[in-house]
Amino acid sequence: MQAKAEAKYLRTSPQKARLVVDMIRGQKAGDAINILRTVNKRVAPSVEKVLRSAIANAESRSTDVDVDKLLVTEAYVNEGPRMKRVRPAPMGRAYRYQRRMSHIIVKVGDGKAGS
Numbered sequence: 001m002q003a004k005a006e007a008k009y010l011r012t013s014p015q016k017a018r019l020v021v022d023m024i025r026g027q028k029a030g031d032a033i034n035i036l037r038t039v040n041k042r043v044a045p046s047v048e049k050v051l052r053s054a055i056a057n058a059e060s061r062s063t064d065v066d067v068d069k070l071l072v073t074e075a076y077v078n079e080g081p082r083m084k085r086v087r088p089a090p091m092g093r094a095y096r097y098q099r100r101m102s103h104i105i106v107k108v109g110d111g112k113a114g115s
Contacts, residue, residue: 001065002073002109003058007050009080012043014102017077020047021104029055029070029108047104054108065110074107 010017020041024032029051036048051072058065080101089095 001058001062001112002107003054003061004105004107005050005054005057006103006105007046008103009101010043010046010104011099012046012102013100014077014079016041017043017047017102017104020044021075021077021106024051024072024106025075027072028068029072030068032072047106050104050106051108054106058108069110070108071111072106073109073111074105076105078103078105 020036020039020043023035023039024047027035032051033048036044036051055067055070058070059067080103082101083099085097085099086094087097
């Protein structure tokens with residue numbers, strides 16, 4: 001039994017989001033929520049929202065799922081599109097910079113093989 005949730009086009013760089021997502025991979029769902037509540041990163045509430053959505057998806061898919069035994073089986077961050085912007089520079093020039101976006105995917109399961 002596995003359920004998935006994803007958040008797309010989050011306005012944070014994938015590199016920063018991966019720091020938070022790496023902390024919850026392989027943890028129990030309840031422990032992962034506690035970790036996300038205590039970590040001091042701006043993206044942590046967004047990751048927690050995705051995790052809670054995955055737990056809710058697991059509950060709606062199957063009636064006999066035990067939420068206390070759910071594990072974060074997969075959690076990863078993919079890079080989304082980049083917004084290209086221009087910053088004024090001295091002497092009439094312009095510097096280009098990119099605002100990065102990320103897609104966060106969290107999968108929870110009961111930890112049993114073949115699910």
